[in-house]
Amino acid sequence: MRLVADLHCHTSASVHAYSTLHENIEAALMKNLRVLAVTDHGVGCEDSPSVNYFDNLTSLPEYVKGMRLLRGVEANIMDYDGGLDMPEQVLEKLDIVIASFHTSCTRTGTREQHTNAYIAAAENPHIHMIGHSGSAEFEYDYEKVIPVFKQYQKVVEINAHTFICREKSIKNCVRIAQLCKEHRVPVAVNSDAHSEFEVGECGKAFEMLRGIDFPEELIINIDHERLCRYLDSIGVKM
Numbered sequence: 107m108r109l110v111a112d113l114h115c116h117t118s119a120s121v122h123a124y125s126t127l128h129e130n131i132e133a134a135l136m137k138n139l140r141v142l143a144v145t146d147h148g149v150g151c152e153d154s155p156s157v158n159y160f161d162n163l164t165s166l167p168e169y170v171k172g173m174r175l176l177r178g179v180e181a182n183i184m185d186y187d188g189g190l191d192m193p194e195q196v197l198e199k200l201d202i203v204i205a206s207f208h209t210s211c212t213r214t215g216t217r218e219q220h221t222n223a224y225i226a227a228a229e230n231p232h233i234h235m236i237g238h239s240g241s242a243e244f245e246y247d248y249e250k251v252i253p254v255f256k257q258y259q260k261v262v263e264i265n266a267h268t269f270i271c272r273e274k275s276i277k278n279c280v281r282i283a284q285l286c287k288e289h290r291v292p293v294a295v296n297s298d299a300h301s302e303f304e305v306g307e308c309g310k311a312f313e314m315l316r317g318i319d320f321p322e323e324l325i326i327n328i329d330h331e332r333l334c335r336y337l338d339s340i341g342v343k344m
């Protein structure tokens with residue numbers, strides 16, 4: 107299993123990340139990625155870029171040295187109704203929208219509240235991908251919600267950064283991956299890089315997936331044709 111696209115990375119526009127967009131692009135090109143999505147944190151985080159930053163992402167080229175650059179965001183789920191921290195008219199302009207819970211933006215609630223928030227996120231047509239939902243602070247009813255992600259064509263992220271910095275969440279990630287396997291829910295394996303050194307690095311996530319014999323055909327970003335079909339389905343032309 108080898109990544110052809112990293113669909114989740116941060117630049118120094120999110121102040122707790124350390125590399126510029128240019129450095130991330132160079133790292134992705136070095137690793138022969140065909141697609142890189144730049145997905146800085148939505149404006150609900152204290153150290154996020156402004157709405158204008160996201161609005162202006164259209165000034166970036168679609169291709170750099172043959173690699174497709176996707177303009178995206180990792181929006182924050184701000185409440186238990188699934189409310190996001192980004193205006194809809196900006197989300198509509200972006201190629202890819204990830205939605206995630208972060209403790210820096212949203213207080214941990216009950217399992218039922220998190221379950222409701224994720225169901226609302228599933229129903230939100232602006233969201234394409236559910237980010238690192240194994241977070242130990244935001245556990246939800248996986249058995250109930252994973253089939254709902256499938257129903258609304260959401261991609262579930264298997265986040266490599268979790269294996270480095272969210273160790274308590276790993277057992278939840280394994281459970282989520284098992285349910286995706288069982289219900290045939292497409293997943294994306296992403297680095298969630300916070301520096302150029304992490305771009306495209308997903309070894310531990312792949313190790314986990316191999317450990318549960320996860321079907322390769324469900325991973326949208328390890329095969330170029332499969333990835334193109336998925337991107338086409340969300341309106342992104344290659």
Ligand SMILES: [Zn+2]
Nearest residue numbers: 180206237238
């Ligand atoms: Zn995140």
Ligand SMILES: [Zn+2]
Nearest residue numbers: 114116180298
């Ligand atoms: Zn992230």
